[in-house]
Amino acid sequence: MTTLAKTSPIAPAAKTNREVDTRPLLWPSVGVLFLWMIVPLAMTLYFSVIRYNLLNPTLTGFAGLENYKFLFDDPALWTSLWNTLVLVGSVLIITVVLGTLFAVLYNQEFPGRSIARLLVIAPFFVMPTVSALVWKNMMMHPVYGLIASIQSSLGMQPTDWFSDYPMFSVIVIVAWQWVPFAFLILLTAIQSLDAEQKEAARIDGAGPFAMFFYITLPHLSRAISVVIMIETIFLLTIFAEIYVTTSGGPGTATTNLAWLIYSVGLLQFDVGYASAGGIIAVILANVVAFFLVRTVSRNLQQG
Amino acid sequence: MSTSAPNPQRKTWITVLAWVIAILVFFPIFWMALTAFKTETEAISTPPSLLFAPTLENFNDVIARSNYARFVWNSIAVSFGSTLLALAFAIPAAYAMAFFPTKRTPSTLLWMLSTKMMPPVGVLIPIYLLFKTLGLLDTVTGLLIIYTLINLPIVVWMLYTYFKDVPGEILEAGRVDGAKPMQELFLLLLPLAVPGIASTGLLSVILSWNEAFWSLNLTSSQGAPLTAFIASFSSPQGLFWAKLSAASLMAIAPILVVGWMSQRQLVSGLTFGAVK
Structure with missing residues (x-):
């Protein structure tokens, strides 16, 4: 793998011999990325298990897996998943x-x-x-x-x-x-x-x-x-x-999945239902991401 | 497969094929650029007019629109603003990880990469509602925050790979002279790393300038950048193709030039250093 040799060395020994507290340099980036990753995702997850429709404020309360059940019973989900697959493939x-x-x-x-x-x-x-x-x-x-x-x-x-x-x-x-x-x-x-x-x-x-x-x-x-x-x-x-x-x-x-979530959430304002769709998208992307991170980490470790 | 064997016939074929493909791929952009200099009638004439008197009327019309300057300004503000902000966050982080690596450094880097894998549509609804509550919908500030966050992992990664290539001896010499880590960063490393920081910044500007998921969903007029302005031409009322082309040409030309100049660095940035 001649291409990758240059990117890989992660810890040249000469540079590690000094005790320096680098946390103040690192934490701002780590902190904002952590918030960016956790807060909206937690909200999506929360919205996906409650009844929440912006057009119908009387509809409230814990929904359990209701939104997911609606989603899986909706032929639009399967059409959109198929369309996503066709488009991406x-x-x-x-x-x-x-x-x-x-x-x-x-x-x-x-x-x-x-x-x-x-x-x-x-x-x-x-x-x-x-x-x-x-x-x-x-x-x-x-x-x-x-x-x-x-x-x-x-x-x-x-x-x-x-x-x-x-x-x-x-x-x-x-x-x-x-x-x-x-x-x-x-x-x-x-x-x-x-x-x-x-x-x-x-x-x-x-x-x-x-x-x-x-x-x-x-x-x-x-x-x-x-x-x-x-x-x-x-x-x-x-x-x-x-x-x-x-x-x-x-x-x-x-x-596709993106359009379905957009149209249900921001055109029909069914937040709960759209959030359940969002969780599906996150799961799909994470499956792919798992493989990507694995490939890149192999490059990092190759010395 | 690049044969250096002198085979003139083969070389002719390759030349012809390569140029035909290049022209075909580029053709829609060329055609758009051509349409930008036509009148609206010529733009939709069938058969298409090839010989026409070029006019700058469309450019004048687009620029004269009362809100055009705002779209341009918004694009510049969000892409450069988010890039500067991302660099401000990323430079210390990349410096720390490149020069003071710990056992956790590889996993921190990979974790940062993994935040980039979050599909925007998965968090669209909460971000939209959050922005609505905070009054950030349709504002430059709101978009700038999002772009900073989505580009931060790439910026950290690219800077990290550049910083790794800076010879350690120079910094070592500084340390012997008693430089503190912050002095080392600002006085020794940054001047050496200017080219790397510049190309990282360029990639971030390009990505932000062309970003169209968040800009279409979170902005409509006051905070809308050029991507959203161009999208407003998709309405079926009236065929303003010449004006659309003029506006598009002005929107893509600067980024096209920048992209062409920095294609090498883009490869390592876009692949998180996996292909160089």
């Missing part, structure tokens, strides 16, 4: 596959390489509301969009993307934003591939495909798992893209 597959292929491609020597790389990573720096609106209006609009005019110039019927293929459209937008992220991380990782190792493989007669599958891909595996985990954390709560394009619709076609 598709975007992960697209971004990892394209990110890897792009990393290999843009690692080759060709004229204007650095400029081409800048163009490919650009979408990652575009704020989500801009990306979503550019795609929704200028690319995918059924009448004035660029894709529609290409289709009509070819004599085809223009597609109404957000009505007929709403989830696909959202996936396209989100993938466009996150392919550059995967690409940037994997390109950095690929550049640390040992030239001698590649040379040795070539002398042994490895063709481009054998090189890719036996040298490049194994070398990238750690970076790919990091990409998958970090993207999952962000993708689980995709919100802005849905907010400005489909508003979770048509029907519940693009309602």
Whole structure:
């Protein structure tokens, strides 16, 4: 793991030989993060077991697991979980596959390489509301969009993307934003591939495909798992893209968990129910986080 | 797979493929930039107009809106404000952990990382209600607090990795001369670590500038940054694509330039040092 060697040493012996009380330096950060982690979560947990509707103040009292029961009986939850899974899964597959292929491609020597790389990573720096609106209006609009005019110039019927293929459209937008992220991380990782190792493989007669599958891909595996985990954390709560394009619709076609909680909590003001949904989201994210923390801690301990 | 073997045909293919893909990926941004210089009629003409007399009218219109300056100011205030605040919290913490590590340091770092895993939607409802009670809804202060907290773990991590690379001998020399930990931090370490602090700050600014979950949920007008302003163009009444494009171009251009300049550092920051 030549890539990781530099990040790892955690405690060079020379620096530990002095007794210094570092708590005053450390506690402000630890304290605010602790509050940030505990207070809202405890509130969510509390709200999820009481009857609390902002529109109906007479509804009070301890609800036990009632909110969770409503939630699990509500088909909207299962639809939203499925939609979340489809959205996260598709975007992960697209971004990892394209990110890897792009990393290999843009690692080759060709004229204007650095400029081409800048163009490919650009979408990652575009704020989500801009990306979503550019795609929704200028690319995918059924009448004035660029894709529609290409289709009509070819004599085809223009597609109404957000009505007929709403989830696909959202996936396209989100993938466009996150392919550059995967690409940037994997390109950095690929550049640390040992030239001698590649040379040795070539002398042994490895063709481009054998090189890719036996040298490049194994070398990238750690970076790919990091990409998958970090993207999952962000993708689980995709919100802005849905907010400005489909508003979770048509029907519940693009309602993911984040949108469900938002619409129940802040549009219908059922705090108890939305909080139960929030707890589900926290549990899901924690499962992913567990693996991410494990990977990163392995890096920390490697010396 | 980067073959240095002279194979001109292969190189031509790679060049063509790489450039075609790059142009396709970048195209929506290019098209948006182009639309920003069209009139509203040209912006929605079919087939799309490619030859047109560029106009700055849209930019003037957007800037002339009475509240545009406020959105820009809010974006600047929340992203730079939260970055400075996060740095103020993180620099001492990263210094302590990098130079005076204890047995607990690795687990403290990992715990900080784990706070970043909290899905914002899991705590949306309590934060919203808390902000409502405290009068922080739709304020710059409220958003600034949230952004400081969500970026603090990344900032601590990045600074920690930078501080680890500072040669210990220089600080050691200071100690021999009797420097106290605070003097050591401010007089010796900070001047050495300026590049690292700057790129950490840049990442934090980029992330805050583009953040759109909290800004859409917690602000509407007075405290709204550019992300929320752009979202207001999504209403179906009227097609103001040229103005949308002009506003978007102005909103993304500075961050795009900053992002391009600091892409290397971004990788280590975004992956918590796992990929460098």
